[in-house]
Amino acid sequence: MKNPPTAQSRTLGLGKSMKMVAAGRVAVGSFCRHWDSLPSQSPSGEFAKYILVGKDPVSSTCAIFRLMPAGNVAIDLDDPDCERAITSLQFKQPQLQIARAYTCLPQQQGQHMDELRFLIRREQKGEVSNFLHRLPIGAEIEARGLHAEYIVPKDVKSVVFIAGGTGIAPALQVADILEGQADMHILWANRKREDCVGGHSDTKRISSGSWWSFSRTSPGADTKVANVQKSALVSVLEDLKDQATTPEAKRSQLLVDYYVDEEGALMKPQDVTKVIRSISTQENATVPGKKIVFVSGPEGFVNYWAGPKQWIGGREVQGPLKGVLSAMDLDDWEVVKL
Numbered sequence: 001m002k003n004p005p006t007a008q009s010r011t012l013g014l015g016k017s018m019k020m021v022a023a024g025r026v027a028v029g030s031f032c033r034h035w036d037s038l039p040s041q042s043p044s045g046e047f048a049k050y051i052l053v054g055k056d057p058v059s060s061t062c063a064i065f066r067l068m069p070a071g072n073v074a075i076d077l078d079d080p081d082c083e084r085a086i087t088s089l090q091f092k093q094p095q096l097q098i099a100r101a102y103t104c105l106p107q108q109q110g111q112h113m114d115e116l117r118f119l120i121r122r123e124q125k126g127e128v129s130n131f132l133h134r135l136p137i138g139a140e141i142e143a144r145g146l147h148a149e150y151i152v153p154k155d156v157k158s159v160v161f162i163a164g165g166t167g168i169a170p171a172l173q174v175a176d177i178l179e180g181q182a183d184m185h186i187l188w189a190n191r192k193r194e195d196c197v198g199g200h201s202d203t204k205r206i207s208s209g210s211w212w213s214f215s216r217t218s219p220g221a222d223t224k225v226a227n228v229q230k231s232a233l234v235s236v237l238e239d240l241k242d243q244a245t246t247p248e249a250k251r252s253q254l255l256v257d258y259y260v261d262e263e264g265a266l267m268k269p270q271d272v273t274k275v276i277r278s279i280s281t282q283e284n285a286t287v288p289g290k291k292i293v294f295v296s297g298p299e300g301f302v303n304y305w306a307g308p309k310q311w312i313g314g315r316e317v318q319g320p321l322k323g324v325l326s327a328m329d330l331d332d333w334e335v336v337k338l
């Protein structure tokens with residue numbers, strides 16, 4: 001989750017559930033692209049005006065921003081090319097004339113079809129994130145997009161999603177796109193519990209010597225967090241787990257494990273290995289289909305797990321697989337850095 005090295009940032013896109021939003025509106029600046037086939041320059045997409053209608057705190061540094069179009073000009077969210085895309089928009093900081101990308105959250109039940117939601121962390125000394133967090137309700141925000149970071153292939157059968165902090169936002173989109181049509185296991189690392197209050201892991205980590213074994217836990221098995229009011233994002237994850245529950249399997253195709261640094265539960269390479277191994281030995285092991293490991297989060301997080309992305313000729317590309325994942329036996333798993 002790294003912005004381009006110039007002030008001219010990219011336009012970004014949305015998940016399938018946002019598709020109907022722009023009906024009857026004048027579309028601006030719609031742009032979708034496929035993985036590693038980026039144009040050398042961002043298109044000059046126009047900014048559309050939105051109103052900040054809500055800012056729901058998630059933690060001391062994070063909030064969910066809720067936006068509605070300010071007038072009859074809105075971002076075109078109805079691009080069929082973005083149907084299976086991980087998407088985001090750019091918000092402008094008008095005084096400095098810079099823009100940053102923010103990943104759209106999937107549409108939730110009861111959400112107005114025109115409303116856009118984003119999880120935004122206030123970065124210490126961050127120009128745009130502080131500007132956004134300082135805005136009062138009713139303030140105008142200029143946004144442009146859509147931009148597709150990655151199109152989720154139709155033939156994907158298994159996903160492991162390694163998310164750090166706000167890197168959970170694209171994971172929510174992928175889960176929303178897959179809707180239980182593929183196995184997905186999210187491993188979400190946070191520095192502090194305040195970012196994922198009420199979240200309990202779906203697979204139990206049982207220490208056996210220096211190794212960990214995994215087994216499914218029953219809901220609410222983690223007594224420490226079972227009775228706590230769930231944070232907004234944990235609730236979204238719970239809803240997505242329900243959505244991914246198929247009647248045939250009678251269980252959710254989506255599993256989530258939480259790792260909280262301040263609780264001494266750091267995500268370790270063996271946690272990832274175990275999840276990959278467990279998916280690889282499941283009943284769908286012989287079914288054809290892609291297996292993808294996504295890594296999403298702050299630059300340092302992505303670098304640690306998969307090595308840095310690269311800028312070549314003004315285009316951001318994946319770069320070679322490095323970091324912790326490069327030392328693992330990933331067999332036929334593809335790694336995608338976001």
Ligand SMILES: Cc1cc2nc3c(=O)[nH]c(=O)nc-3n(C[C@H](O)[C@H](O)[C@H](O)COP(=O)(O)OP(=O)(O)OC[C@H]3O[C@@H](n4cnc5c(N)ncnc54)[C@H](O)[C@@H]3O)c2cc1C
Pocket residue numbers: 001002003004012088100101102103104118119120121122123124125126127128129130149166169
């Ligand atoms: C595709 C994509 C999707 C994204 N989605 C999200 C999302 O959903 N939610 C989200 O919160 N973020 C997301 N981001 C990150 C977001 O775009 C911004 O990068 C982030 O909000 C920080 O921007 P900023 O302008 O506030 O910080 P910047 O001003 O760019 O600063 C970034 C960091 O550098 C530090 N810094 C700045 N100047 C200096 C200096 N002189 N010396 C030392 N340190 C310095 C700041 O303290 C800050 O920590 C996404 C990024 C991309 C590319």
